[in-house]
Every structure is written in C-alpha cells, then in structure tokens.
Amino acid sequence: MHELSIVANLFDLLEEQAEKVGAKKITLVKIKVGVLSGVVPELLQTAFDIYKKDTLASEAELIIEKVPLRMVCRQCHQETIRDDIILSCAHCGSTQLEKKEGTELILEKVELEIDE
Amino acid sequence: MSPKKEVLVLKDLLGSNKKIAGEIRAHLEEKGILTLNLLSSPGAGKTTLLEKLIEHLHPTYRIGVIEGDIETTRDAERIRAKGVSAWQITTGGACHLEAKMVGNLFSQIPADLDFLFIENVGNLVCPASYDLGEHLRLVLLSSPEGDDKPKKYPKAFTTADALVITKIDLIPHLPFDPQRAAQEARELNPELKIFTVSSVTGEGIQELSSFLIEKLKELRTIHA
Numbered sequence A: 001m002h003e004l005s006i007v008a009n010l011f012d013l014l015e016e017q018a019e020k021v022g023a024k025k026i027t028l029v030k031i032k033v034g035v036l037s038g039v040v041p042e043l044l045q046t047a048f049d050i051y052k053k054d055t056l057a058s059e060a061e062l063i064i065e066k067v068p069l070r071m072v073c074r075q076c077h078q079e080t081i082r083d084d085i086i087l088s089c090a091h092c093g094s095t096q097l098e099k100k101e102g103t104e105l106i107l108e109k110v111e112l113e114i115d116e
Numbered sequence B: 001m002s003p004k005k006e007v008l009v010l011k012d013l014l015g016s017n018k019k020i021a022g023e024i025r026a027h028l029e030e031k032g033i034l035t036l037n038l039l040s041s042p043g044a045g046k047t048t049l050l051e052k053l054i055e056h057l058h059p060t061y062r063i064g065v066i067e068g069d070i071e072t073t074r075d076a077e078r079i080r081a082k083g084v085s086a087w088q089i090t091t092g093g094a095c096h097l098e099a100k101m102v103g104n105l106f107s108q109i110p111a112d113l114d115f116l117f118i119e120n121v122g123n124l125v126c127p128a129s130y131d132l133g134e135h136l137r138l139v140l141l142s143s144p145e146g147d148d149k150p151k152k153y154p155k156a157f158t159t160a161d162a163l164v165i166t167k168i169d170l171i172p173h174l175p176f177d178p179q180r181a182a183q184e185a186r187e188l189n190p191e192l193k194i195f196t197v198s199s200v201t202g203e204g205i206q207e208l209s210s211f212l213i214e215k216l217k218e219l220r221t222i223h224a
Helices: A003-021 A041-051 B015-031 B046-057 B074-080 B099-103 B154-158 B168-173 B178-188 B205-222
Strands: A023-034 A061-067 A069-073 A079-082 A097-101 A105-114 B004-012 B034-039 B063-069 B085-090 B115-119 B136-142 B162-166 B193-196
Touching: A003 A023, A003 A041, A003 A105, A003 B004, A003 B015, A023 A041, A041 A061, B004 B015, B015 B034, B015 B099, B034 B046, B034 B205, B046 B063, B046 B074, B046 B115, B046 B205, B063 B074, B074 B085, B154 B178, B162 B178, B178 B193, B193 B205
Parallel strands: A023 A061, B034 B115, B034 B136, B063 B085, B063 B115, B136 B162, B162 B193
Antiparallel strands: A023 A105, A069 A079, A069 A097, A105 B004
C-alpha cells in the first residue's frame, strides 16, 4: 500500500499549483493511472479521501482516468492495446514493442477557486 | 461565487523521487559504482543470495550493501559478518524504499566501492514503483512461491533487468516449473535476463557473479 505515499506527493503538487495562482480551494483533481503504473486506482481514491481532510482540497473531487497499455511494434509499426499486459504485437507477434502509454502516473489537471 | 480556473499540470506523481534517483545514479556513475536494487517477496532469499554473492566477489571487488527492512538490523548484521560494509534503513512501517532514503546515506558510502547492493523491503508490489538510482533491478522469485507469480505481480517483472529464480534445490519437492516461470516473465518483459540459483548448493552463483562483473565493466567503459 504505497498509494498513501503517492497521494502525499500529489498534495505537494496541489499546494504548489494553488500557491501559483493564489487559490484557497481546489474543487477538482484529475489524474491518469496507467495499467502498468503499479498503483491500484481504488486504493488511490481511498488514500485521497483520507488525506484531503483539513486541506484546501477537502471538498475536491478526484477523477481517475485508467490508461491501458498502448504499444507500437518496432517490426510492423502497428499499434497494439492490451489489457493482459503481455508484450507481444497483436498483428505480427513480435516482442519488439515500444510502450507509448500505460506506465504513467500523472497529475493531469486541477480546477481551483480563485479569490476575488 | 468565486471564479474557477482550470490548470493543466501534467506532472509525474513520482517526479520528486525520479529526480533524486537520477542524481544518485549520476553520482554513482561518476564514482564507477554499479548499483543493484533487489526486489522480492519476503523470504525469497535476498539476504542469503547476497551472502553467497559476497563470498564470490569479496575481497576481489569492494562491496557495500544497503539493507531495507521495516524493523530490525538483523540483515545488516548478517552482511557485516561476511566482512563487507552494510547500512540498515528501517522504514518503521513503510512498505518500500524511496530514493531520498538512499540519498540520506550517501555521505557514509565509500567512493571506492565496485558494487552497491540495495536490498529492498520484502514486497513484490510497492518497491517496483520507486527508482532508487540503481543501474540494474533484480527481481527474485523463489521456487516455493510458485511459477505463476510474474503475471500476478507484473510491475516488478516488467521493470526488472534480471530475474533470479532462487531455491532451485527445492524444485524436486515442489510443483514449480522454472520454464513456466521464465516464460511468464518473458511475456511481460522480453528483454529479461534469467538466472537460476541455489544459495544452498551454490548452483548458478558463478553465472550471476560473472554477469554482474560484466555489467560493472560496461558501466566503467561507458562512464570512463
């Protein structure tokens, strides 16, 4: 359960963003979680709900976008999207693939309330 | 009602760890120290494998070991008994090591080491997400755990450079098929190097040691 530790990093980034624009409240947080990111989205949600109390994101909604594993074959140059995370091209069977998406764990955007 | 503002951030949630890991790696490369991060479930034989590798490599090569555990300094004591330096990190509950914990030890690590081994907290899940600044990641899978583990714990196997199947002396007593374990792991990570070892009989230790020595030479050629 390293999700709490990741959420602590998330809040560092949120505070940084709020300070930048002078916001006192965060209303929405959107993150992207790759299937190979090593974190469990549901646990991230739980950790977020625990952590947000008494912070400027206490009423914020967390949206988690799950990103499947998207790869491009180095042999036939076609794209493969796999849920079973097997590194094999769906078109030619090659194992020479480049991962394009699915390993990321990123804060995509935040919605903040700006004081007048 | 206060006006709302949407900000596109696009920042890695593990970015601060990756930054520190990058600094550690650069520092180690400058000193020519090949660094390895050992991952496995508890009891797969990380410390025992390290003891065997030390017997092969020390004192020809200078070795240091960072031991990560939730509690106790037992593993560091075992390593010191082999005549090499060991530093214990007790996380006090945390399930993985992070780059900053390794960075905090840096002033204590001699600059003339050849190999720095980092034995992570026994856990096949969480440590896989954290770069510690290593050059090679070794994932251990012991035969009693079963040959179906790679796909159950994919992150550890997809991010590893080498898989070390341990306790192969027990295979005659178990329904463990090393070929199946190797195949599962290769489906997740076609580039994975695979070793089979027994720390009891010593089988396979020589091959693994030779691989590490070769990687040390490569590192020093690239960063000469």
